[in-house]
Amino acid sequence: MDITRRDLFQLGGKLLVLASAGATLEQITGAAPAPDAYKMADHWWGMIIDIDKCIGCGNCVRACSAENSVPQGYFRTWVERYQVGEDQRPVVESPNGGIAGFPPLARKDVKSFFVPKLCNHCADSPCVQVCPVGATFVSPDGVVLVDESYCLGCRYCVQACPYGCRYLHPTKKTVDKCSLCYHRITRGLTTACCECCPTGARQLVDFKNPKDPVHEFLRNNKVQILKPYMATGAKVYYKDLDGAVR
């Protein structure tokens, strides 16, 4: 069969359209680059949270819930609203984890602020220490994960976590918690909660990346971790965290 120049151009055009469609589809579905591009040893993940930027909209809770199919009534991340008066005794609320935001403040004579919470991905994690079979572990890139094919569902880790970040998945019957969207961050994306935060209050950070803004953030701001006396090596840093926060 003879191929004319016209046929060649037509075939080339069709191939170009197909390739473009494929690439667009890949963009839309978020298909990943080759997994071997990610080297665990090159990363050490954590998060920074700017309390003053959080507006309590609940976007992060909704995004996390949708991204990770979090069962209703349980939370991988949640937002708390603190109201602290002169006596420094806080009144805290987190209606349904703050998934639908918060009602207007009833009192005006208190300072009020929002505190997003999630697993602190502790370097010296008590939950990892107590797991009887090692189903909970710290990955080489610093993320505390649960192997749900191995977890017994004994819930010792739930008791050991000082921050209340873990729960027993009601249908899987294994312990579940924030995975720092590991399926996303290993593909070069950020976490669902950071992605959807409208004010940039939450930011995924990589302590091993010298160009990561976290280094400047830690140098230039007053930061705190939750319950530092627990010595868990928490890797979620809060900017301007009030002393009343538990």
Added chain:
Amino acid sequence: MIPGVSGFMYPNEVELQWSLLIVLYPYITGLVAGAFILASLERVFKVQAVRPTYRLALLTALSFLLVAPLPLQLHLGHPERSFEMYLTPHRSSAMAMFGFVYLWYLTVVLLLEIWLEYRAEIVHLARTTTGLTRIIYKALTLGSDNISPHARRIDDRVGYAVTVIGIPSAFLLHGYVGFIFGSIKANPWWSTPLMPIVFLFSAMVSGIAAVLVLYVASMKLRKTPIDMRCLDTIARYLFYTFLIDFTLEMLDLVHRTYEADESFRSLDFMVHTRLWGSQVVVQIILGTLVPIALLASTQLWKFREAARRALYVIAAGLTLVGIFAMRWNVVIGGQLFSKSFLGYTSYKMEFATREGLLPAILLMLLPFVIFLVLIKLLPPWEEGKLLPSRDREGAVEQSGYVAP
């Protein structure tokens, strides 16, 4: 507002993770350790007065030990994976050691000691019975049918060595259970280095009380006279052990109250509200002060035998209730307050569910069923012994018993 919740709980804390079944776990292992330590009084410390309860205490310990892992199994989200604790134990986990501590205690200590204690009688029964019973006893001999005086002396020596090993093992078994709770730094209600030692002494108290009640009940049912010297001695040990246990618990309480760290306000409020009934009324007043007072009265004044028996049984019964309440207050109480110290939740006990009241009741009845089977198979009664008592001071030779 979430029903049953007051103040603020972290959202994942509202539901309790460790239920009634986990209350049973330290309670049952405590009974095992306590019963074994009572048995060792006679064997190692030569307290001859408690001899009538030696075998009874061993069989009580075994009955409860066989049931001990069941509440844990029922509680697990994936019980089919529990064997992984043996295959791939996580060395830094206190809980991972449970399987090994349990197996050690079951096989090396209890089964071996019971087998050595009964071996001569098992061989004798294997020779004198027929049919299925014979097959069972034959199997229980494990092929060892030499019951010559020399062989029995070896049994006795090995049995003694096993008991000596058994005492620290019993301490390990229950001290370890206390460590599982005491090492959780996230929970101030649990986190105290006193926890293992408090668990240990409360275990001894509950085990001794259980054997006392079982001894009196079995003697009554068999219409056999109760050895009052034995009962008086057990009650005296119960009293002394209880005093130590109570002192340790009070030390913990005084220390917490005086130190009054950041968790104190929250825990104090909990004790005065949600735990008032189970902690103050049942555990401290009914389950500790009343039995201690009853036991003290028998030490201070002379009562007639019937009155002493009644006082002992009431005291031991209340003790068992009190120690159960103590386990309840540790396990359930430790989950009723928020780790934020800003709120409280409640425990909603279910009935006919996997972790409900019904399986808990059945699990508590099961040791007694096992106990009935065991005493049928291996009678612990002194007066009905087929063979003379094991040699303590050369009794085998003196009895003139010659193996058939």
